[in-house]
Amino acid sequence: MENSSKFFANKDCEYYPCHKMEGDLNCLFCYCPLYHLEDCPGNPTYKDKNGKRIKVCTNCTFPHHPENYDRIMAHLRK
Numbered sequence: 001m002e003n004s005s006k007f008f009a010n011k012d013c014e015y016y017p018c019h020k021m022e023g024d025l026n027c028l029f030c031y032c033p034l035y036h037l038e039d040c041p042g043n044p045t046y047k048d049k050n051g052k053r054i055k056v057c058t059n060c061t062f063p064h065h066p067e068n069y070d071r072i073m074a075h076l077r078k
Helices: 066-077
Strands: 045-049 052-056
Touching: none
Parallel strands: none
Antiparallel strands: 045 052
């Protein structure tokens, strides 16, 4: 997939690839815009730290799959 408004691969980034996954890795949402949402469509886990529940997205690749761009944007529009 070529770079477009829905996809960007920053292969010059020192952390690329930040996740091990098959196919194209979309860097457009390097920092996930769904992080603050409790009901995100990804697969986060949670841990307790100092009495607070912390969302852990380390193993979530949902925002990095190019085909999920439209789902992410629709979720943010809610």
